[in-house]
Amino acid sequence: MAEFINSRLISTLLGWFNVDALPADHWLGFVLAGLVHTVLVIHVVAVGALVFIWMERKVSGRIQDRLGPTRVGGKFGWLQTLADGLKLITKEDITPANADALLFKLAPYVSFAASFAGYLALPFSDGWVGHQVNCGIFFIIAIVGMEVFGVILAGYASGSKWSLFGGMREAAQVVSYEVPMGMCVLIPVVICGSMDLITIGQMQAGFFTNWILFHDPFAFVVFWVYFTCATASVNRAPFDLAEAESELVAGFHTEYSGLRWSFFFMAEYGSMFLVSGLAAILFFGGWNGPIPIFGPEILNLAYTDAEIAAGTFRLGGYIANLAGCVNFIGKAVTGVTVMMWIRWTLPRLRIDQVMTTCLKYCVPLGAVCFVGVVGWQWAQLWSPNDLHPQQARISVRERGLIDRPVRTEGMARRAEVVKKAAWAGSVPVQAGETR
Amino acid sequence: MATYTDDPRIVEFDVRTDEMLVNMGPQHPSTHGVLRLVLRTDGEIVSEVQCHLGYLHRCAEKIGENLTPRQWIPYTDRMDYLAAMNMNLGWSLAVEKLLKYELPPKAKHLRVIIAELGRIASHLVGMGAYGLDLGTFSPFLYAFREREKLLDLFEEVCGARLTYSYLTPGGATADLPQGWLQKVEAFLKQFEPVIAEYHALLTTNSIFIKRTCGIGVLPPEMAINYGCTGPMLRGSGIDHDLRRDGEARYTDMYDGYAFEVIAQKNGSYPRDHVYPAVPPEAVLGDCWHRFYVRMLEVVQAIDLVRQGMERYSTTPGDWGQPIKLSTKLPKGEAYLETECPRGQMGFYLVSDGSAIPWRVRARSSCFCNLSVASELCHGCLIADVPAIIGSVDIVMGEIDR
Numbered sequence: 109m110a111e112f113i114n115s116r117l118i119s120t121l122l123g124w125f126n127v128d129a130l131p132a133d134h135w136l137g138f139v140l141a142g143l144v145h146t147v148l149v150i151h152v153v154a155v156g157a158l159v160f161i162w163m164e165r166k167v168s169g170r171i172q173d174r175l176g177p178t179r180v181g182g183k184f185g186w187l188q189t190l191a192d193g194l195k196l197i198t199k200e201d202i203t204p205a206n207a208d209a210l211l212f213k214l215a216p217y218v219s220f221a222a223s224f225a226g227y228l229a230l231p232f233s234d235g236w237v238g239h240q241v242n243c244g245i246f247f248i249i250a251i252v253g254m255e256v257f258g259v260i261l262a263g264y265a266s267g268s269k270w271s272l273f274g275g276m277r278e279a280a281q282v283v284s285y286e287v288p289m290g291m292c293v294l295i296p297v298v299i300c301g302s303m304d305l306i307t308i309g310q311m312q313a314g315f316f317t318n319w320i321l322f323h324d325p326f327a328f329v330v331f332w333v334y335f336t337c338a339t340a341s342v343n344r345a346p347f348d349l350a351e352a353e354s355e356l357v358a359g360f361h362t363e364y365s366g367l368r369w370s371f372f373f374m375a376e377y378g379s380m381f382l383v384s385g386l387a388a389i390l391f392f393g394g395w396n397g398p399i400p401i402f403g404p405e406i407l408n409l410a411y412t413d414a415e416i417a418a419g420t421f422r423l424g425g426y427i428a429n430l431a432g433c434v435n436f437i438g439k440a441v442t443g444v445t446v447m448m449w450i451r452w453t454l455p456r457l458r459i460d461q462v463m464t465t466c467l468k469y470c471v472p473l474g475a476v477c478f479v480g481v482v483g484w485q486w487a488q489l490w491s492p493n494d495l496h497p498q499q500a501r502i503s504v505r506e507r508g509l510i511d512r513p514v515r516t517e518g519m520a521r522r523a524e525v526v527k528k529a530a531w532a533g534s535v536p537v538q539a540g541e542t543r
Numbered sequence: 544m545a546t547y548t549d550d551p552r553i554v555e556f557d558v559r560t561d562e563m564l565v566n567m568g569p570q571h572p573s574t575h576g577v578l579r580l581v582l583r584t585d586g587e588i589v590s591e592v593q594c595h596l597g598y599l600h601r602c603a604e605k606i607g608e609n610l611t612p613r614q615w616i617p618y619t620d621r622m623d624y625l626a627a628m629n630m631n632l633g634w635s636l637a638v639e640k641l642l643k644y645e646l647p648p649k650a651k652h653l654r655v656i657i658a659e660l661g662r663i664a665s666h667l668v669g670m671g672a673y674g675l676d677l678g679t680f681s682p683f684l685y686a687f688r689e690r691e692k693l694l695d696l697f698e699e700v701c702g703a704r705l706t707y708s709y710l711t712p713g714g715a716t717a718d719l720p721q722g723w724l725q726k727v728e729a730f731l732k733q734f735e736p737v738i739a740e741y742h743a744l745l746t747t748n749s750i751f752i753k754r755t756c757g758i759g760v761l762p763p764e765m766a767i768n769y770g771c772t773g774p775m776l777r778g779s780g781i782d783h784d785l786r787r788d789g790e791a792r793y794t795d796m797y798d799g800y801a802f803e804v805i806a807q808k809n810g811s812y813p814r815d816h817v818y819p820a821v822p823p824e825a826v827l828g829d830c831w832h833r834f835y836v837r838m839l840e841v842v843q844a845i846d847l848v849r850q851g852m853e854r855y856s857t858t859p860g861d862w863g864q865p866i867k868l869s870t871k872l873p874k875g876e877a878y879l880e881t882e883c884p885r886g887q888m889g890f891y892l893v894s895d896g897s898a899i900p901w902r903v904r905a906r907s908s909c910f911c912n913l914s915v916a917s918e919l920c921h922g923c924l925i926a927d928v929p930a931i932i933g934s935v936d937i938v939m940g941e942i943d944r
Contacts, residue, residue, distance in 0.1 A: 355926050355928070455754055458753075
């Protein structure tokens with residue numbers, strides 16, 4: 109992209125004024141390319157929030173025997189959020205007198221930036237990702253964890269006691285829930301042997317039996333633990349203590365109004381989709397549908413590994429990716445909808461009960477499942493993943509089998525691989541390192 | 544708590560957290576109107592709660608000293624605006640007591656129907672708002688859905704949906720409209736199965752149980768000492784209901800009606816209907832029991848309405864014409880308490896012989912119920928404060944009058 113901007117766009121532009129063309133790796137191209145990508149991702153988040161807020165209203169309306177919005181934008185009130193957004197933009201921008209003005213203004217952006225930076229590594233389909241990070245999961249978990257800073261800042265800087273309570277609650281809650289959530293996320297990583305979300309997704313291609321959810325009973329249980337922790341870490345009911353409206357007025361965003369407030373809101377919905385999407389990739393096969401219509405089993409349209417490596421374009425592959433994207437979004441939206449359903453059904457937990465849930469149930473359960481999954485993998489017990497081993501690529505199960513003799517052959521082979529890569533110049537390797 | 548000292552060497556070892564005074568209300572979503580609570584908190588733990596009242600004071604009693612009893616009826620509506628029918632009834636009975644006015648029997652049955660329907664409407668709000676206090680929004684709307692139907696019925700009777708001014712000294716402003724009883728019956732038939740939904744959403748919900756059981760335990764002795772009445776009192780296991788134990792003029796209305804006072808006796812609630820069992824975590828007198836008593840009273844009120852309708856339609860005679868506006872009140876005084884949804888609501892009036900009372904006074908049930916709140920909130924968490932205040936089920940209009 110940067111090269112394209114430098115060598116084609118800018119240079120053509122400069123050519124009109126008889127100025128020398130820029131080199132292909134000039135910084136200007138990178139800045140512009142970064143801007144383009146950022147704007148794209150922001151739109152994904154903002155439009156996503158737009159849809160989810162509307163959906164939340166509709167879902168809550170239906171749950172509560174109401175219609176929800178019906179007027180704005182013609183049918184179904186689908187433009188309601190936009191109208192609300194316009195209202196929020198036109199509202200007066202208030203900073204309370206005893207607020208720490210700088211931090212108060214900074215907080216929503218910290219929250220929002222953390223939430224939307226997570227999208228950078230979230231693959232929407234096979235290879236459709238902002239940037240393929242080889243430790244994508246790690247990146248997303250770390251970035252989502254940053255969101256809490258915005259909330260704590262808001263709580264501290266608002267100069268309101270209720271906000272302070274909200275901020276402190278959030279700090280205690282989110283930091284605790286990061287632990288079991290990290291454990292749950294480790295399980296697919298252990299099964300797949302990769303932190304790259306694309307690799308994890310690719311390994312679950314084929315029939316739905318190949319999903320990690322069905323790898324073994326422990327993996328099945330751990331999904332529910334993950335979902336609980338994810339709900340808690342994005343502050344959704346029944347864990348929405350930081351903004352408990354019946355106790356803390358509005359918690360950390362009590363003093364916020366207008367656009368700043370809407371940034372918190374967007375961050376919330378952004379991270380809701382993010383953790384649901386993560387659940388879809390880690391446990392539900394990501395962009396792979398339950399039946400591999402585009403896979404080699406049936407239509408054989410999807411890109412092959414060689415094609416991906418070569419970067420060729422083929423319409424069939426593109427359509428398969430598009431369908432995968434729809435699949436992925438569908439799964440993630442289902443997760444978001446379940447979160448909404450929970451929110452409008454259950455009462456809120458108390459702070460001590462939230463901590464109990466985390467420390468007494470989620471952490472031990474996550475740890476037990478982790479040991480269980482590792483044991484299952486090690487003992488090669490029967491797994492539904494064996495039912496329809498995928499044809500095109502190395503499957504979760506095969507990968508597990510290959511990696512099993514960890515102590516001797518596996519280590520040796522990996523050392524081989526690393527050495528080869530080092531020869532090729534991509535991975536610097538030091539003497540004696542086996543990774 | 545560490546003591547304060549001037550010695551700087553000691554201060555260094557005096558590690559303690561600061562206490563914080565937090566203002567909860569008068570503009571707070573869960574103080575049910577304009578109650579102001581000052582919480583003294585240490586982190587999340589509340590060590591002291593102080594209630595400040597008076598934000599909704601409207602001089603209702605003073606106004607009553609300048610109006611005839613019938614003219615004051617609308618002001619009683621605006622006291623406990625969620626159970627306006629029951630407030631009308633209390634004042635009417637007090638005035639009738641002073642007048643030594645005998646009601647026709649049909650009027651009594653009409654009043655039972657109306658008062659018990661009012662109780663259902665009030666407890667529905669109490670239940671829904673309690674869910675709101677605990678952070679769940681849907682039960683509130685489910686409760687309002689049914690209450691709307693009740694309000695439609697009331698609207699048909701008197702033309703108003705909130706401040707009815709329907710029951711007046713002498714009976715009621717009008718008879719029940721034609722075909723109204725059938726509509727009530729249809730409503731009850733539709734309403735009865737819905738109660739199971741409320742139980743599923745709240746009463747038996749495990750988070751709800753966690754949030755309410757063992758919270759704000761009000762021992763029976765304390766309930767009596769503080770003058771708590773209504774579901775507050777019965778939630779503590781005291782078998783006291785003015786519909787059975789009250790003054791003859793009031794209990795006359797319920798004469799011959801089959802009903803049991805909803806309170807835990809010998810470890811169990813009267814089981815004349817099917818409702819969920821008491822969870823093992825619940826302690827007698829806690830928030831859960833207060834909520835449960837209200838829910839059971841709704842079921843019982845349905846039963847009473849049915850009995851009242853049967854009697855009303857079979858009793859011949861007049862529905863009770865209201866007294867004339869200019870009716871002279873005999874010299875003397877009268878005080879009468881009735882069992883309102885929130886507790887015992889008493890009305891007192893003194894007359895010097897003119898048509899306008901010389902002194903009017905209302906004894907508020909919520910006021911006494913709320914007085915115990917600071918005792919209940921001692922040492923609880925911040926999240927428990929709305930849970931406890933909500934379980935008292937206050938209406939600030941009645942407290943401040």
